[in-house]
Amino acid sequence: xxxxxxxxxxxxxxxxxxxxxxxxxxxxxxxxxxxxxxxxxxxxxxxxxxxxxxxxxxxxxxxxxxxxxxxxxxxxxxxxxxxxxxxxxxxxxxxxxxxxxxxxxxxxxxxxxxxxxxxxxxxxxxxxxxxxxxxxxxxxxxxxxxxxxxxxxxxxxxxxxxxxxxxx
Numbered sequence: 001x002x003x004x005x006x007x008x009x010x011x012x013x014x015x016x017x018x019x020x021x022x023x024x025x026x027x028x029x030x031x032x033x034x035x036x037x038x039x040x041x042x043x044x045x046x047x048x049x050x051x052x053x054x055x056x057x058x059x060x061x062x063x064x065x066x067x068x069x070x071x072x073x074x075x076x077x078x079x080x081x082x083x084x085x086x087x088x089x090x091x092x093x094x095x096x097x098x099x100x101x102x103x104x105x106x107x108x109x110x111x112x113x114x115x116x117x118x119x120x121x122x123x124x125x126x127x128x129x130x131x132x133x134x135x136x137x138x139x140x141x142x143x144x145x146x147x148x149x150x151x152x153x154x155x156x157x158x159x160x161x162x163x164x165x166x167x168x
Contacts, residue, residue, distance in 0.1 A: 001065060001109060003116040006054040011046055014056070014067050018045070021101035025132065032157060033129035039154060040099050048099070057109045057116075065109035068100035072121045079152045080125055080161070086148020088125070089163050095121035100135075110138055122166035127152070127159035136160065 006014060022034045034040070048054035048069050057066040072095040075081065080088075080096070097117050102109050118124045127150055128135045140146075144162040152159055 001057050001059055001106065001112045003055050003057055003113065005052050006049045006056045006067060008046070008049055010056065010064065011042070011049060013064060014045060014049075014054070015042055017064065017067050017101050017103045018099075020104055024102075024104065025134075028134055030129055030131040030133070032155075033132055037154060045099070055113070055116075057106075057113050059106050063105060064103060065106035066100065066102045066113050068113050068117070069096075069098040070117050070120070071096055077125070079127075079150050079159075083148040083150055083161055084158075086146075086161070088147055088161075089145070089165055090123055092123065093121070094123040094125050094163075097124065097126045100126075110135075111142065114138075114142055118164060118166055123164075125161065125163050127161045129157060130160055136162075 018040060025031065025033055045054065053069055053071050055068055055070055056064045059065050072093065074093040077096045095117055097114065100110060100113055126139065139162045144164040147161045147163045149158045150161045
């Protein structure tokens, strides 16, 4: 599998992957993370693609196995400015992954996405809903540490904040 920028012509397919992810999360006890708001909205995903911050994980036979948002910089995500019940490992520039979703067609797609993102920056932050045990287990398996709780603009549900530094 390899990672590349998502293309505008793939928007419908990507939205189908997000629909699949919402159904998967609901079936595994996490119906609140994206379900009530039908997250992410199409216009946001289109913007991610237009700004070249939307990426896809593609199988060897050129099928999209996963999609995610990635960005890197200093203070790039305001929702990470305040962390409750913990602290970040490092205050320097970091990469962030949001809106990661698997199409469910290739085992290991999520791992491929997160390992690629970490290889781009060496310092990655990510968050997830408290009921998203599947994703929490993946993050822990990949060596991310839970750092505290953050809040996002989309809703009032707390998110578990995770972080990984490549050199630790």
